[in-house]
Amino acid sequence: MSADIIPLKRRDEEPAPTLEPMLQLTASGMNSVNSVILDRMQSEIPLIPALAGHLISGGGKRLRPMLTLAGAELVGYQGTRHHKLAAAVEFIHTATLLHDDVVDGSEMRRGKAAANIIYGNPATVLVGDFLFSRAFELMTEDGSLKVLKILSNASAVIAEGEVAQLSAQRKIETSEDRYLEIIGAKTAALFAAASRIAAVVAECDDRQERALDDYGRNLGVAFQLVDDAIDYDSDAAQMGKDQGDDFREGKMTLPVILAYARGSEEERSFWKAAIMGHRSSDQDLAHAIALIGRHNAVEDTRARARHFAQRAIDAISIFPDGKARQAMAEAAMFAVARGY
Amino acid sequence: MSADIIPLKRRDEEPAPTLEPMLQLTASGMNSVNSVILDRMQSEIPLIPALAGHLISGGGKRLRPMLTLAGAELVGYQGTRHHKLAAAVEFIHTATLLHDDVVDGSEMRRGKAAANIIYGNPATVLVGDFLFSRAFELMTEDGSLKVLKILSNASAVIAEGEVAQLSAQRKIETSEDRYLEIIGAKTAALFAAASRIAAVVAECDDRQERALDDYGRNLGVAFQLVDDAIDYDSDAAQMGKDQGDDFREGKMTLPVILAYARGSEEERSFWKAAIMGHRSSDQDLAHAIALIGRHNAVEDTRARARHFAQRAIDAISIFPDGKARQAMAEAAMFAVARGY
Numbered sequence: 056m057s058a059d060i061i062p063l064k065r066r067d068e069e070p071a072p073t074l075e076p077m078l079q080l081t082a083s084g085m086n087s088v089n090s091v092i093l094d095r096m097q098s099e100i101p102l103i104p105a106l107a108g109h110l111i112s113g114g115g116k117r118l119r120p121m122l123t124l125a126g127a128e129l130v131g132y133q134g135t136r137h138h139k140l141a142a143a144v145e146f147i148h149t150a151t152l153l154h155d156d157v158v159d160g161s162e163m164r165r166g167k168a169a170a171n172i173i174y175g176n177p178a179t180v181l182v183g184d185f186l187f188s189r190a191f192e193l194m195t196e197d198g199s200l201k202v203l204k205i206l207s208n209a210s211a212v213i214a215e216g217e218v219a220q221l222s223a224q225r226k227i228e229t230s231e232d233r234y235l236e237i238i239g240a241k242t243a244a245l246f247a248a249a250s251r252i253a254a255v256v257a258e259c260d261d262r263q264e265r266a267l268d269d270y271g272r273n274l275g276v277a278f279q280l281v282d283d284a285i286d287y288d289s290d291a292a293q294m295g296k297d298q299g300d301d302f303r304e305g306k307m308t309l310p311v312i313l314a315y316a317r318g319s320e321e322e323r324s325f326w327k328a329a330i331m332g333h334r335s336s337d338q339d340l341a342h343a344i345a346l347i348g349r350h351n352a353v354e355d356t357r358a359r360a361r362h363f364a365q366r367a368i369d370a371i372s373i374f375p376d377g378k379a380r381q382a383m384a385e386a387a388m389f390a391v392a393r394g395y
Numbered sequence: 396m397s398a399d400i401i402p403l404k405r406r407d408e409e410p411a412p413t414l415e416p417m418l419q420l421t422a423s424g425m426n427s428v429n430s431v432i433l434d435r436m437q438s439e440i441p442l443i444p445a446l447a448g449h450l451i452s453g454g455g456k457r458l459r460p461m462l463t464l465a466g467a468e469l470v471g472y473q474g475t476r477h478h479k480l481a482a483a484v485e486f487i488h489t490a491t492l493l494h495d496d497v498v499d500g501s502e503m504r505r506g507k508a509a510a511n512i513i514y515g516n517p518a519t520v521l522v523g524d525f526l527f528s529r530a531f532e533l534m535t536e537d538g539s540l541k542v543l544k545i546l547s548n549a550s551a552v553i554a555e556g557e558v559a560q561l562s563a564q565r566k567i568e569t570s571e572d573r574y575l576e577i578i579g580a581k582t583a584a585l586f587a588a589a590s591r592i593a594a595v596v597a598e599c600d601d602r603q604e605r606a607l608d609d610y611g612r613n614l615g616v617a618f619q620l621v622d623d624a625i626d627y628d629s630d631a632a633q634m635g636k637d638q639g640d641d642f643r644e645g646k647m648t649l650p651v652i653l654a655y656a657r658g659s660e661e662e663r664s665f666w667k668a669a670i671m672g673h674r675s676s677d678q679d680l681a682h683a684i685a686l687i688g689r690h691n692a693v694e695d696t697r698a699r700a701r702h703f704a705q706r707a708i709d710a711i712s713i714f715p716d717g718k719a720r721q722a723m724a725e726a727a728m729f730a731v732a733r734g735y
Contacts, residue, residue, distance in 0.1 A: 100558045154524060157497075158517035177498035177561055180520055184494060185554035187524070191531055191547035200538055207531035214525035218440045221517055 072388035074116070080382040081124035084138060088120050091142035095189050106174045106182045110149055113165045119249040120145045122274075125386070126253025126267045128379040129371065136256045139193045140202060144249045146190035147206065151213055151245075153183035158217065159304060202252050209248035216240025220306070227315060227330045229307035238279040239272070246275030266370050270383065273367035278390045280360035283308035284353045285394040289344050299340045305330045309359065311343075313352035322346055357391060364391045412728035414456070420722040421464040424478060428460050431482035435529050446514045446522045450489055453505045459589040460485045462614075465726070466593025466607045468719040469711065476596045479533045480542060484589045486530035487546065491553055491585075493523035498557065499644060542592050549588035556580025560646070567655060567670045569647035578619040579612070586615030606710050610723065613707035618730045620700035623648035624693045625734040629684050639680045645670045649699065651683075653692040662686055697731060704731045 096107040120141030127137045152164065157176045161169040171179040187210070194203050219237045223229045250271030254264040286301045287310045301308050307330065315326045328334045329343060347353055364387040374380055436447040460481030467477045492504065497516045501509040511519040527550070534543050559577045563569045590611030594604040626641045627650040641648050647670065655666045668674045669683060687693055704727040714720055 098555055098558075100555050100562065102558050102562055103555065151524075154520050158520055176516070178558060180494050180498055181554050181557045181561065183524075184491070184527070185551055185558065187527060188547055188551035188554055191543070192551060195540055195543040195547050198540055200535055200540070203531070203535040203543065207528055207535050211525055211528035211532060214521050214528055215438055215440050215443065217521045218438075218442050218518060218525065221521065222440065222442055 072385045072392050074386055074389050076378070076382035077121060077125060077386040077389075080128055080379060081121045084124040084127070084141075085117065085121065087135065087138040088117070088124070088141045088145070091139055091193070092145055095142060095146070095193060096186065098185070102174070102178055103182055103185055106153075106170055106178055107149065107186060109167075109170050109173065110152060110164065111145075113167055115165060117145055118278075119148050119245055122246060122249040122271055123253050125379060125383050126250045126270075127257060129267070129374050129383065130254055130257045130259050130263060132253065132257035134256065136197055136199075137253055139197050140252050140256065141249070143190040143193040143206065144245065144252075146186040146193070147210055147213075148245060150183040150187040150190070151217070153179050153186070155217070157183075158221070159300070161300070199255060201255050205248050205251055205255065209244045212240045212244040216242070216244065223307050225305035225330055225332060226307060227327050229312060231309060231312050231316075234307060234309055234312055235276065238276055238283075242279040243272045243275030246278070247272035250274075262373065266373050269370035270367045270387075273363045273370060274387050274390060277360040277363040277367065277387065280309060280356050280363065281391055281393050284310055284356040284360070286310075287344055287347045288353045288394060289348060290394075299337075302329065302340050302343055303332075303335045305332050309356045310347045310352040313355055314343075314347045314350045317350040317352070318346060360391045364388060412725045412732050414726055414729050416718070416722035417461060417465060417726040417729075420468055420719060421461045424464040424467070424481075425457065425461065427475065427478040428457070428464070428481045428485070431479055431533070432485055435482060435486070435533060436526065438525065442514070442518055443522055443525055446493075446510055446518055447489065447526060449507075449510050449513065450492060450504065451485075453507055455505060457485055458618075459488050459585055462586060462589040462611055463593050465719060465723050466590045466610075467597060469607070469714050469723065470594055470597045470599050470603060472593065472597035474596065476537055476539075477593055479537055480592050480596065481589070483530040483533040483546065484585065484592075486526045486533070487550055487553075488585060490523040490527040490530070491557070493519050493526070495557070497523075498561070499640070501640070537596075539595060541595050545588050545591055545595065549584045552580045552584040556582070556584065563647050565645035565670055565672060566647060567667050569652060571649060571652050571656075574647060574649055574652055575616065578616055578623075582619040583612045583615030586618070587612035590614075602713065606713050609710035610707045610727075613703045613710060614727050614730060617700040617703040617707065617727065620649060620696055620703065621731060621733050624650055624696040624700070626650075627684055627687045628693045628734060629688060639677075642669065642680050642683055643672075643675045645672050649696045650687045650692040653695055654683075654687045654690045657690040657692070658686060700731045704728060 092111060096111060097104050123137050123141040123144060153170055155161070156164055156169040156171045157179050160171075162172055163169055170182075190206070191203075194206060216237055216239070220241055223233065223237060247268045248271070251264055251268040254267045283301065286298055286308065311326065311330070315323055318326065325334065325342065325346070329339055367387040368384045371380055371383055432451060436451060437444050463477050463481040463484060493510055495501070496504055496509040496511045497519050500511075502512055503509055510522075530546070531543075534546060556577055556579070560581055563573065563577060587608045588611070591604055591608040594607045623641065626638055626648065651666065651670065655663055658666065665674065665682065665686070669679055707727040708724045711720055711723055
């Protein structure tokens with residue numbers, strides 16, 4: 056059934072795509088964004104910057120604000136309004152990560168103890184709320200109602216996506232389409248909004264605005280697909296996330312959906328029990344990874360990701376070729392190649 | 396030390412202040428607000444309206460949106476913009492209640508099982524985030540950047556107040572001034588913002604805007620003081636909240652602060668142990684209530700509340716006398732008299 060899908064493993068003679076061009080493109084702007092982030096996470100209540108700083112200075116890639124900056128380069132925006140807005144995007148993202156850690160009962164995040172483990176759930180929930188409010192303060196200071204609409208809507212969609220994911224948890228019958236809807240909401244909506252607002256501050260036309268939205272949305276889907284693949288990839292380098300978290304939490308991600316769909320009756324029985332939480336030992340995880348390998352489900356999840364990355368790259372083909380477009384295209388390829 | 400403070404118990408010949416005039420003043424507007432609330436808590440994810448509705452239709456007084464409506468009446472505003480904004484205020488409040496229930500591990504809210512008990516902490520956190528995002532969508536639709544600034548700032552201050560309260564928990568040395576700062580942030584900031592935005596949509600001058608802010612802020616402080624008094628009031632009618640929650644959670648509220656300050660060495664030892672969580676049985680709670688009674692700490696907390704309620708009433712004296720002002724004044728007196 057999946058025999059005709061060509062494995063995506065990069066050949067050694069091709070240089071691996073990296074985030075390097077994107078990092079260079081946005082380096083100076085990211086300095087400004089980082090200043091805003093550090094400035095606006097402050098509070099007279101010492102626990103707030105301590106907890107927020109644990110995650111914010113904890114080595115995240117800051118990919119979402121980088122999308123705003125790259126988008127601004129792509130459309131030739133000359134101003135600085137997008138620095139505050141990119142910081143707002145990162146605050147929204149950080150708030151959702153803090154709440155996710157509480158929701159999932161995470162123990163690790165980005166290779167360190169998760170904030171909820173160090174500071175407890177109560178403070179983690181509240182500091183998330185604080186950062187979320189700060190994000191809206193930053194947007195209000197900028198004053199664009201269009202940006203406010205895009206990001207407040209994205210925030211509501213993210214929350215809906217997270218609730219939908221929670222509702223799908225431990226439900227073996229979750230379909231691939233349903234899964235794509237969920238990651239479209241919980242992850243891709245913010246990628247789309249982060250890119251789109253660059254076009255808004257630059258007063259681009261609707262077509263350009265839409266193109267940046269499409270780039271971000273497809274990139275976000277690709278990114279989440281690969282994240283979910285890595286959690287079951289026996290070859291993957293550790294990404295600062297405990298491998299097997301999704302398995303133990305009974306999350307229905309694409310590698311599981313594919314392995315279940317392609318599995319024998321016996322394998323399906325195993326998956327049902329595992330997703331219900333009745334098979335969660337290290338040995339069960341090893342068995343799950345073996346089944347996923349047997350059905351090429353990690354490779355095929357990456358193939359799906361490559362499809363969305365390609366759509367992201369094509370979406371920005373309406374803009375003139377140049378450093379920005381090339382960096383954004385390579386970032387999309389990097390999203391797919393991560394973890395090799 | 397407290398002998399010269401006159402007890403506040405109302406004399407039977409005086410009619411008790413009620414919320415009735417406020418309810419009548421805002422009845423028709425509240426119908427519109429309730430429609431917006433019901434409409435905007437909907438989502439394709441069924442768990443969202445189910446969980447939100449559990450709290451929203453759970454018999455809250457909707458005091459905060461009522462303040463926006465009463466303020467609009469006070470300043471003679473003729474439009475309807477404030478209906479959406481009042482709904483946004485209620486959504487922010489509901490989001491903080493949902494998160495509070497998770498933070499406190501509450502079992503009861505408004506006389507029913509708390510949302511986190513029925514739906515679990517994860518969904519409760521996420522639906523709070525959803526309502527919070529919806530609040531900002533509503534404000535963005537209205538389009539007033541001034542309102543957005545007031546309410547995004549209030550939201551950040553609320554979160555700071557909640558974190559500050561968490562930091563003060565189980566700390567016997569919390570002072571009355573610190574406590575007033577905390578409730579000023581966690582409760583009164585939203586009361587102030589809810590009142591103030593009525594003046595903003597009506598395009599009042601700064602002095603009137605400030606007067607409505609002061610009314611709301613002082614009313615909020617009075618309201619929270621009485622809430623905290625009721626938790627230790629041996630005479631109080633049950634308010635849909637388990638009496639003794641603050642005690643068991645080691646929250647430093649004014650009745651405890653006063654009883655501790657006025658207590659003997661032996662009493663202070665008891666309070667230290669109790670606030671640390673080493674004395675939390677029903678018998679310990681009965682002893683705490685007895686000590687608080689001995690030092691008039693509930694009555695004196697109500698006396699403090701009366702001071703703030705009076706400031707609220709005086710703050711709106713710059714507006715012409717009439718039905719709206721009288722209803723708002725009686726609401727402030729009602730806030731103090733609650734629970735008798």
